[in-house]
Amino acid sequence: MQMLKKITLVCGLLIASPTVVLADVMEYQFENGLKLIVKPDHRAPVAVTQVWYKVGSSYEYNGITGISHQLEHMMFKGTENLGPNEFSKIIAANGGRENAFTGRDYTAYFQTMEADRVEVSFRLEAERMRKLVIDEAELLKEREVVAEERRMRTEDNPTSLTREAFNAAAFMNSPYHHPVVGWMSDINNYEADDLRDWYQKWYAPNNATIVVVGDVEPEAIHQLAKKYFSDLKPEVTEIVKPQVEVPQLGKRQIQVQAPAELPYLMMGWKVPVVTTAEIAWEPYALEMLAGILDGGASARFSRDLVRGQEVAANLGAGYGLFSRLDDLFLVAGTPTKAHSIADLQQAVMTQLETLKTEAVSQQELERIKTQVVANAVYERDSVFYQAMQIGMLETVGLDWRLSDDYVKNIQAVTAEQVQAVAKKYFIDKTLTVAELVPQTLDGQPRRQATAGGRHGH
Amino acid sequence: MVTRIILGFIGLLLTFNVNAGPKIEHWKTSNGARVYYVSAPELPMLDLKVVFDAGSAQDQDLPGTALLTNAMLSEGAGGQSADQIATAFEDIGANFGNSSQRDMAQVSLRSLTAEPALSKALAMIETVLTKPDFPQDAFERLQKQVLLGLQAEKQSPSALASRAFYSNLYGDHPYASMPAGTTEVVTQLNTKTLNKFYKQYYVARNATVVLVGAIDQAKAKAIAEQLMAELPQGDMVNPLKSVSALTQAKQIDIAHPSQQTHIMMGQPGISRDDPDYFTLYVGNHILGGSGLVSQLSNEIREKRGLSYSTYSYFRPMHQQGPYQFGLQTRNDQAQQALEVMQATLQAFIINGPSDAELTAAKQNITGGFALRVDSNSKIADYLAMIGFYGLPLDYLETFKGKVSNVTVAQIKDAFARRVHPDKMITVMVGDKGE
Numbered sequence: 001m002q003m004l005k006k007i008t009l010v011c012g013l014l015i016a017s018p019t020v021v022l023a024d025v026m027e028y029q030f031e032n033g034l035k036l037i038v039k040p041d042h043r044a045p046v047a048v049t050q051v052w053y054k055v056g057s058s059y060e061y062n063g064i065t066g067i068s069h070q071l072e073h074m075m076f077k078g079t080e081n082l083g084p085n086e087f088s089k090i091i092a093a094n095g096g097r098e099n100a101f102t103g104r105d106y107t108a109y110f111q112t113m114e115a116d117r118v119e120v121s122f123r124l125e126a127e128r129m130r131k132l133v134i135d136e137a138e139l140l141k142e143r144e145v146v147a148e149e150r151r152m153r154t155e156d157n158p159t160s161l162t163r164e165a166f167n168a169a170a171f172m173n174s175p176y177h178h179p180v181v182g183w184m185s186d187i188n189n190y191e192a193d194d195l196r197d198w199y200q201k202w203y204a205p206n207n208a209t210i211v212v213v214g215d216v217e218p219e220a221i222h223q224l225a226k227k228y229f230s231d232l233k234p235e236v237t238e239i240v241k242p243q244v245e246v247p248q249l250g251k252r253q254i255q256v257q258a259p260a261e262l263p264y265l266m267m268g269w270k271v272p273v274v275t276t277a278e279i280a281w282e283p284y285a286l287e288m289l290a291g292i293l294d295g296g297a298s299a300r301f302s303r304d305l306v307r308g309q310e311v312a313a314n315l316g317a318g319y320g321l322f323s324r325l326d327d328l329f330l331v332a333g334t335p336t337k338a339h340s341i342a343d344l345q346q347a348v349m350t351q352l353e354t355l356k357t358e359a360v361s362q363q364e365l366e367r368i369k370t371q372v373v374a375n376a377v378y379e380r381d382s383v384f385y386q387a388m389q390i391g392m393l394e395t396v397g398l399d400w401r402l403s404d405d406y407v408k409n410i411q412a413v414t415a416e417q418v419q420a421v422a423k424k425y426f427i428d429k430t431l432t433v434a435e436l437v438p439q440t441l442d443g444q445p446r447r448q449a450t451a452g453g454r455h456g457h
Numbered sequence: 458m459v460t461r462i463i464l465g466f467i468g469l470l471l472t473f474n475v476n477a478g479p480k481i482e483h484w485k486t487s488n489g490a491r492v493y494y495v496s497a498p499e500l501p502m503l504d505l506k507v508v509f510d511a512g513s514a515q516d517q518d519l520p521g522t523a524l525l526t527n528a529m530l531s532e533g534a535g536g537q538s539a540d541q542i543a544t545a546f547e548d549i550g551a552n553f554g555n556s557s558q559r560d561m562a563q564v565s566l567r568s569l570t571a572e573p574a575l576s577k578a579l580a581m582i583e584t585v586l587t588k589p590d591f592p593q594d595a596f597e598r599l600q601k602q603v604l605l606g607l608q609a610e611k612q613s614p615s616a617l618a619s620r621a622f623y624s625n626l627y628g629d630h631p632y633a634s635m636p637a638g639t640t641e642v643v644t645q646l647n648t649k650t651l652n653k654f655y656k657q658y659y660v661a662r663n664a665t666v667v668l669v670g671a672i673d674q675a676k677a678k679a680i681a682e683q684l685m686a687e688l689p690q691g692d693m694v695n696p697l698k699s700v701s702a703l704t705q706a707k708q709i710d711i712a713h714p715s716q717q718t719h720i721m722m723g724q725p726g727i728s729r730d731d732p733d734y735f736t737l738y739v740g741n742h743i744l745g746g747s748g749l750v751s752q753l754s755n756e757i758r759e760k761r762g763l764s765y766s767t768y769s770y771f772r773p774m775h776q777q778g779p780y781q782f783g784l785q786t787r788n789d790q791a792q793q794a795l796e797v798m799q800a801t802l803q804a805f806i807i808n809g810p811s812d813a814e815l816t817a818a819k820q821n822i823t824g825g826f827a828l829r830v831d832s833n834s835k836i837a838d839y840l841a842m843i844g845f846y847g848l849p850l851d852y853l854e855t856f857k858g859k860v861s862n863v864t865v866a867q868i869k870d871a872f873a874r875r876v877h878p879d880k881m882i883t884v885m886v887g888d889k890g891e
Contacts, residue, residue, distance in 0.1 A: 043497075043499045043500075043831070043832075044827060044830070044831035044832070045827050045831075046827050046828055046831045076749070084759065085749065085750065085755070085759055088748075088749045088750050089750050089817070092747060092750045092817065092820075092821045093817050093820045093821060093824070094820070094824055095820060095821055095822075095823065095824020095825030095826070095828070096821075096824075096825060097825060097828060112828055113824075113825065113828075114824065114825070114827050114828075140762075141759075141760075141761070141762035142762065143762075144762035144763070145758055145762050145764070145765055146765075147787075148717065148762075148763070148764050148765040148785065148786060148787065149765035151716045151717045151785075151787065152717060152765055152766070152785050155715075155716045155717075156614055156715040156716055156717055157613075158612055259612065259714045260612045261608045261609055261611045261612040262605065262608060262609050262612065295547070296543065296546075296547045297531075297539070297543035297546075297547070297553075298540065298543035298544040298546075298547040298548075299547075302543065303540055303543070306598075307539055307540065307595075307598065310598055310601075313601075313602055313605050314602075334605070336601060336602075336605070337601060337604075337605060363548070366548075367544075367547055367548050370548065370549060370550040371547060371550045373550060374549075374550025374551070374568075374569050374574075375550070377500055377501060377502055377569060378502060378552070378567060380500055381500060381502070381832045381833050381834055382832055382834075383831065383832075438612075
């Protein structure tokens with residue numbers, strides 16, 4: 001069956017018909033709970049291997065925030081059979097590129113290599129799935145590396161500082177309250193046993209999904225996975241507590257005073273996502289709405305606020321419909337010199353008011369739908385992105401097949417639905433606003449108020 | 458088993474040869490634009506780039522001109538407004554982009570090849586390329602945005618370091634200024650200046666056209682002709698003057714209220730046609746170009762935990778682009794980190810890499826060659842580079858061989874001749890707490 005489809009695809013190409021044929025994605029479930037998903041893509045002789053674990057900053061609690069990210073760093077620092085950094089050296093010697101990333105809902109590791117090297121990835125990933133060694137001295141050094149990472153990304157970046165304070169204000173008890181990298185005082189106080197416990201608890205085949213996309217044959221990859229992963233012992237993973245965000249009972253406004261040149265505005269409203277929505281079409285209507293506001297240079301924010309009124313120097317709308325917990329619909333940007341943060345905020349509110357009172361035009365709806373269809377083609381230019389989509393959906397508790405349904409679900413969105421979600425969710429009661437208030441940049445040291453409290457040094 | 462063999466055949470049909478890289482076709486349009494094309498029939502899309510030798514290196518006394526000229530193209534053309542242009546591209550799902558660095562100024566398009574989308578996208582980009590209007594109101598808006606961007610640089614230690622680094626590295630060479638220009642100059646620019654710049658540099662003989670996608674060669678030829686037809690033939694720009702070597706070490710300290718000090722260190726490096734290119738590239742790969750397994754990362758991050766990121770790279774350009782080293786670390790350990798970086802470089806110049814290190818580097822570069830050309834967008838980037846810098850068409854085919862031929866002795870020799878730690882620029886941006 002599979003073979004037949006493949007041959008059809010080749011015939012199509014021989015007569016130069018540019019039809020996109022959906023690849024045959026294969027899914028395999030192992031007895032120890034491990035899931036393997038293989039998507040063949042024969043355009044180039046390469047393959048990406050990604051190992052996704054269902055753990056990230058939203059699984060953490062106060063005192064150990066950022067520990068998933070610290071553990072991600074330690075995953076390169078040695079196992080029972082590999083010395084520190086040896087993992088990376090072996091991948092490099094095989095012509096590979098590798099790294100890892102941690103998010104709120106996932107931690108993922110990846111290697112891209114020529115397609116006949118998938119076994120190298122599997123051998124090493126199987127080793128560090130159950131045999132990591134957390135060495136005290138290595139941890140102390142790597143804590144410093146993570147602290148430097150945090151200084152670079154957050155402490156010395158005023159918009160990042162604002163975003164962090166914004167999230168902490170918007171989410172009261174949801175774990176989306178704290179940053180993925182963790183608070184500095186938590187970073188400075190991880191103990192080796194904290195890392196060991198976290199590893200033991202979450203790094204097991206029954207909490208992992210392996211995704212391989214590239215010039216591979218699924219059954220061969222299945223056999224390789226069997227060889228390296230099927231003997232690994234599953235773990236009794238904890239059921240993560242729901243930590244459902246308490247209802248927001250009124251608008252929250254905060255300021256961040258930090259050395260900066262330009263002001264910055266962030267606004268966010270509480271909204272459902274695909275995993276939590278009671279009404280299935282709502283997340284797709286919100287996604288459409290984000291496109292109407294910010295889906296390119298022809299969208300309303302660019303057309304009306306950056307160009308027309310020239311109130312924004314830049315302005316974006318953000319909504320991710322595939323997270324594990326309820327999230328925010330975000331609007332963030334910088335006013336032009338001639339305008340204040342208040343002007344920008346007012347202009348955004350007026351835009352949202354228009355969405356509530358007037359149906360969006362058919363042309364706008366069609367434009368976003370056309371973009372979504374086109375992007376589904378463009379995304380196939382990257383094996384990495386294709387694997388990423390599959391892994392992320394699986395790890396937030398959804399089915400990877402949803403990425404195929406995404407286009408269909410967006411195409412079904414109506415103007416009435418966009419108006420309905422605008423009315424329902426853009427309300428002051430669940431709004432959080434953060435404003436970056438620039439402080440002088442005269443080269444003098446920061447005042448205690450902005451930096452002192454968080455540091456162990 | 459049978460299945461796998463058949464799939465293997467299919468793989469060969471569908472994929473580029475691992476060693477040879479994609480098959481590049483090259484020709485010139487009737488008015489002299491250089492065209493580079495790779496057929497990629499698998500996905501129904503086209504990537505198109507038009508690259509002009511019209512980056513900030515051509516700014517002369519008015520830094521910021523090239524960038525604003527490039528940014529203005531889509532702000533009004535052929536009588537159509539910025540709104541109309543953006544809508545024309547986005548109604549059909551096409552992505553338009555423009556950008557301008559020191560050497561290159563480019564416009565790019567990604568579109569579906571289905572009709573009428575492709576014809577509409579091409580018609581619009583042709584208008585943008587050949588009939589920009591430089592409307593006054595749009596110019597004033599972009600000018601304000603660039604000025605705001607220049608102000609924002611002052612809150613970023615890495616942007617501050619970068620500006621000081623280039624300025625001190627290049628002195629009176631055109632590479633000294635930043636593409637975004639300066640507040641003083643951008644304030645004075647006007648549409649007349651931009652229009653003049655456009656007329657001089659956005660001409661066929663100064664253009665490289667890149668096409669990668671599901672179109673045949675006849676179609677690629679027609680598209681390239683169509684895009685260039687309305688541009689005057691013009692002339693290629695004159696070669697830039699060469700870069701003067703630094704004569705002495707210099708350290709620039711910039712006080713900034715940050716928790717980290719950003720360090721940038723370096724000297725003029727190599728041009729795209731430098732005979733030492735592959736030797737220095739492979740040598741630097743070992744020293745600081747291979748991420749977590751480089752010597753710098755090993756000394757600074759792995760052994761001492763001093764920085765999240767540390768690197769060194771050559772950025773080959775028309776003339777000598779920078780050879781740049783960098784890291785960021787907590788203010789109180791900046792001096793220590795700088796010393797480790799300098800010592801690592803010194804040791805490399807004296808000792809060179811070990812045989813094992815060179816073998817590992819070659820395995821990494823050649824064993825991962827296919828990754829460099831595994832997508833249409835990466836192939837398009839390579840074509841732009843090959844075309845713009847006039848590299849040989851077999852650049853990708855011979856890449857692995859040239860890397861494999863590099864020896865330890867060649868690396869030691871090239872680093873001794875070309876890299877001078879005693880004459881480097883060092884920029885440190887941070888809070889010294891004095």
